[in-house]
Amino acid sequence: MESGFGSDFGGSSGGKLDPGLIMEQVKVQIAVANAQELLQRMTDKCFRKCIGKPGGSLDNSEQKCIAMCMDRYMDAWNTVSRAYNSRLQRERANM
Amino acid sequence: MDFPDLFKVYLSLELLWSSCHKCGHTGMDSSSFSVTSLDTVDPKLQHFIEVETQKQRFQQLVHQMTGLCWEKCMDKPGPKLDSRSEACFVNCVERFIDTSQFILNRLEQTQKSKPVFSESFSD
Numbered sequence: 001m002e003s004g005f006g007s008d009f010g011g012s013s014g015g016k017l018d019p020g021l022i023m024e025q026v027k028v029q030i031a032v033a034n035a036q037e038l039l040q041r042m043t044d045k046c047f048r049k050c051i052g053k054p055g056g057s058l059d060n061s062e063q064k065c066i067a068m069c070m071d072r073y074m075d076a077w078n079t080v081s082r083a084y085n086s087r088l089q090r091e092r093a094n095m
Numbered sequence: 096m097d098f099p100d101l102f103k104v105y106l107s108l109e110l111l112w113s114s115c116h117k118c119g120h121t122g123m124d125s126s127s128f129s130v131t132s133l134d135t136v137d138p139k140l141q142h143f144i145e146v147e148t149q150k151q152r153f154q155q156l157v158h159q160m161t162g163l164c165w166e167k168c169m170d171k172p173g174p175k176l177d178s179r180s181e182a183c184f185v186n187c188v189e190r191f192i193d194t195s196q197f198i199l200n201r202l203e204q205t206q207k208s209k210p211v212f213s214e215s216f217s218d
Binding site for chain 2 (some may be wrong): 008015019025026027030034035037038041045046050065068069071072074076079080081084085087088090
């Protein structure tokens with residue numbers, strides 16, 4: 001862990017809280033939040049695509065559809081992420 | 096406030112609070128707990144906040160565009176993402192950014208002649 005923040009936080013060696021640790025914890029929290037968002041959106045989209053008139057349970061075809069849908073949603077997410085990144089780099093290059 | 100701004104506020108507050116907790120002072124006396132601007136925060140933390148906020152803005156837009164483009168490009172989910180759908184997603188992203196830029200540019204132009212958002216309201 002980094003120990004380069006001592007000057008701004010009176011005596012970092014004695015304290016339990018350390019900015020490096022805070023930063024790591026925040027990064028984890030952000031990752032969790034993003035995973036939750038992804039899951040929420042995926043559930044919404046796959047429910048719409050795969051479930052017609054809701055029955056008494058999820059039948060085999062519905063389950064298969066949901067499984068495929070999940071994978072396709074991840075493919076789509078990755079494609080969009082790459083495309084957006086490319087566009088941003090292109091914009092920066094043109095500035 | 097949208098998510099990235101809320102996040103920035105939350106993050107900076109959390110960090111300010113944490114740094115003060117470490118000070119070892121018993122009370123919230125003004126000498127140890129100054130709610131000033133981010134300039135007084137460690138520049139490394141400031142940089143961290145800026146970088147993470149930027150990353151989060153990117154992530155949010157990817158979430159948003161994936162949702163929108165899914166509606167436009169995806170029929171029935173198959174065993175893999177075919178090349179036509181993939182091309183559609185790529186085009187979709189590009190056209191979304193184009194749309195965003197178009198709106199900003201046109202708004203800027205029309206604002207010069209006919210201001211939409213004016214600061215004074217006439218009764």
